[in-house]
Amino acid sequence: MQNDTDFRIEKDSLGEMRVPKKALYAAQTQRAVENFPISGIRFPRQFIAAMGYIKRAAAQANLDLGQLDARIANAIVQAADEVIAGGLDDQFVLDIYQTGSGTSSNMNANEVIAGRAGQILGDARAVHPNDDVNMGQSSNDVIPTAMHVSARVAIHRDLIPALERLRDSFEAKAVEFDDVLKSGRTHLMDATPVRLGQEFAGFAAQIDNSIRRLQAASEELAELALGGTAVGTGTNRLPAFPEAAIRHISGMTGLTFREASNHFEAQGAKDAFVFASGTLNTLAVSLLKIANDIRWLASGPTSGLAEITLPAIQPGSSIMPGKVNPVMSEALMMVCAQVMGNHVAVTVGGQHGNFELNVMMPMMANSFLQSVEILGRGCEAFRTNAVDGIGANRERCRDLLEKNPAIATALNAYIGYDVASSVAKESAKNYESVRDVVKRRGLLSDDQLDEVLNVREMTEPGIPGGGKATGGGG
Numbered sequence: 001m002q003n004d005t006d007f008r009i010e011k012d013s014l015g016e017m018r019v020p021k022k023a024l025y026a027a028q029t030q031r032a033v034e035n036f037p038i039s040g041i042r043f044p045r046q047f048i049a050a051m052g053y054i055k056r057a058a059a060q061a062n063l064d065l066g067q068l069d070a071r072i073a074n075a076i077v078q079a080a081d082e083v084i085a086g087g088l089d090d091q092f093v094l095d096i097y098q099t100g101s102g103t104s105s106n107m108n109a110n111e112v113i114a115g116r117a118g119q120i121l122g123d124a125r126a127v128h129p130n131d132d133v134n135m136g137q138s139s140n141d142v143i144p145t146a147m148h149v150s151a152r153v154a155i156h157r158d159l160i161p162a163l164e165r166l167r168d169s170f171e172a173k174a175v176e177f178d179d180v181l182k183s184g185r186t187h188l189m190d191a192t193p194v195r196l197g198q199e200f201a202g203f204a205a206q207i208d209n210s211i212r213r214l215q216a217a218s219e220e221l222a223e224l225a226l227g228g229t230a231v232g233t234g235t236n237r238l239p240a241f242p243e244a245a246i247r248h249i250s251g252m253t254g255l256t257f258r259e260a261s262n263h264f265e266a267q268g269a270k271d272a273f274v275f276a277s278g279t280l281n282t283l284a285v286s287l288l289k290i291a292n293d294i295r296w297l298a299s300g301p302t303s304g305l306a307e308i309t310l311p312a313i314q315p316g317s318s319i320m321p322g323k324v325n326p327v328m329s330e331a332l333m334m335v336c337a338q339v340m341g342n343h344v345a346v347t348v349g350g351q352h353g354n355f356e357l358n359v360m361m362p363m364m365a366n367s368f369l370q371s372v373e374i375l376g377r378g379c380e381a382f383r384t385n386a387v388d389g390i391g392a393n394r395e396r397c398r399d400l401l402e403k404n405p406a407i408a409t410a411l412n413a414y415i416g417y418d419v420a421s422s423v424a425k426e427s428a429k430n431y432e433s434v435r436d437v438v439k440r441r442g443l444l445s446d447d448q449l450d451e452v453l454n455v456r457e458m459t460e461p462g463i464p465g466g467g468k469a470t471g472g473g474g
Helices: 027-035 045-064 070-085 103-121 129-133 139-176 196-221 241-253 263-268 271-297 327-350 361-385 394-402 405-415 417-430 434-441 446-452
Strands: 007-012 015-020 181-186 189-195
Touching: 007 027, 015 027, 027 103, 045 070, 045 103, 045 129, 045 139, 045 241, 045 361, 070 103, 070 129, 103 129, 103 139, 139 196, 139 241, 139 263, 139 271, 139 361, 181 394, 189 196, 189 405, 196 271, 271 327, 271 361, 327 361, 405 417, 405 434, 405 446, 417 434, 434 446
Parallel strands: none
Antiparallel strands: 007 015, 181 189
16 A cells, blocks of 8 residues: 655646656656546557657757757766666556647656656756757657657568568468469359469568558658647747757667658648558558468368468367367458558547647557557568468369369360350369360360360460460459
């Protein structure tokens, strides 16, 4: 049980507050703790680190511009470094469901860094959270800046590398499976042949396209609102401040950032953030298609497709012995569903840029960063526990392909669509190969059949056996 000796008294413009004695933060943070006991969800690590980058960069810029005493600036820099490294995460205590501008979290960062800087200097009151740590800034430009910095850093450090490894794994499987001929499928029904390697090359291309989309979205996130202060006008900061501070942010992160071309757009709207979230949503759609295809291709082992095998990484049933399920596909599919939901939240949040300020930024930031985190980790787990261990069931692929009535498509140029259609129907009805039906009817000689029903040729552009072009669909 806590008693009065566990607290100290801090003051802000509204009066006195009891603050935990060991807390680095002060009255404004404590007010927010008490005002917003909603979810228990705190800001992600990347966002806290971004706040550290911004406060460190601001102190360096204000020192460069002669606005901040070197002793105070250096203490702020040292404290901000601890924030960046994660050493003070326990001091970032606020719920993400708070003031929509994130003012509470900006003051949380200001107070924590001021408190820690005071410890470094040996004087708890030596550094002021507003006058020193927040110099030249406002919550209204700091929080949107932290959103862009954290999102861009997370995309480049966590998500894109995981996607590149997944793409490379699919490309390796595409080469390994290039000789495996199998039935294509459209509308979940048998279609003309493909190679298993072609399907996996398609998966790789989907991932590669998502990487390019993320890189394009990241370029939009490179624009920072820092310097707009309260409403985008830049009041209460030096003209040179944003360029100087952003240069330091770029240096710390290894990513190039720039001042927003229009501060009113940067603070009043969150279009670039919604656009970037849209690329995450598109990636989730791609991954769900891939995970579901792999789940279907591995279905069985006796009553499904069973054209590929997945690693057996855990028992699939508490009652059915020997059952193994496509659990990595299922996990990734759930990740994708969550990301799609997060994008809806970001989309709604983006609509609430009322005049000069968006008022749903904390929720938007958390939703986006959660999406990046679970997509990156989900892709990595899917690759290592599923994709890298996929095998081709060549015998099963061959057996299903031989019974595939769609192979009759290759006959169109020789016996016409109507006769080829009757062959396909008879093949499906009797569950026999197209070759056997054609031979029994005496429609083509063995040599002609060998030439026309060259299944490998059917997986490439052109007309098997040199026949004339015909139409098709579905």
